[in-house]
Amino acid sequence: MPLPAPQPRKHLHTRAVVYRGYHREDGLWDIEAELSDTKTYALERSQRGTMPPGTPIHGMSIRITVDDTMTIREIASAQDHTPFDECQAGNPPMQQMVGAKLGPGWRVAIDRALGNTRGCTHLRELLFNMATAAYQTIPSYQARLRREAGKPAYSGTQPPYHLGKCIAWDFNGPVVARHHPEFAGWQPLLRKVDAPPKSS
Template identity: 75%
Template sequence: MPLPPPQPRTHLHTRQVVYRGYHREDGLWDIEAELTDTKTYALERTERGKMPPGTPVHGMAIRATVDDHLKIQAIATSMDHTPFDECQQGHDPMQRMVGATMGPGWRQAIERALGNSKGCTHLRELLFNMATAAYQTIPGYRHHLRRQAGLPEPQLEKPPYHVGRCIAWDVDGAVVQRHYPQFAGWQPLRRKA
């Protein structure tokens, strides 16, 4: 269902963000993210001079290479368009993310390594959702390969990470009942004090 019709307005700014997932020939995975900010009007910036409409204010990308467990093995960045020359200092701090795992605690790991003025705000924003893109890429493709090979699905001892973290994946809901009936109504075990 589309959004309701808007009030009369003027389009001023577009932020385009794209994520892509790849399976590499060496068995690792590349998750890429790109961010572009453009204006519909001309800008004049002290650092960049006159910028016609549609000229990127920000144009940045990240490639995170991860293993099957979503642990970052390598990371590369590009910053072709930035508002300040100093923004280029944001490349090197990204190496602090090598060894981090995209999963529980991901956003906290990003903030510890790159928060505040330790890194680039826009690269950090791209990292936040890279874990989701990795999750959309890797388990689904591995499931696809198992099905193609005629292999059975692994038996799960606990629900996948996404179960219980979304209204559709509510442990008491119909989707969990259909896809993971063994975890319908699931409650994590409580540790004894």
């Protein structure tokens, strides 16, 4: 169902973000992200002069290469359009993400390595959702390859990562019952730090 009709307004800014996932011939996975910011009006910038409407203010891209465990093996970033020449200093720190794992703690790892003035705000923003793009790319294609090989699409003893993470994939809901009945009603084991205190 579409959004309700807006009030009269003037279009000023567009941020476009695209993520793409690839399976490499060497068995690794590439996840790429691109971000651009444009205005509908001319903009003055001290280092770039007059920028006509539609000129990218930000134009940035990242490629991460991950293995089957979602661990980053390589990372590359580029900033083709930036408001300041100094923004290019945000590329070298990205190498600190090599070895990080996409999954629980992903945003904490990004903030620890690249937070505040240690990195570029927009490259960080792109990185945040690269984990989601990787999960959209890798597990479903791995399941396809298993089916093509005549194996079960999923054979793990723990539920897939996306179960229990949104309203549709509620362990007690109909979607899990239909697609992963083996995990319907599943409850994670409580860790000691999660367990309620014993009553005295």
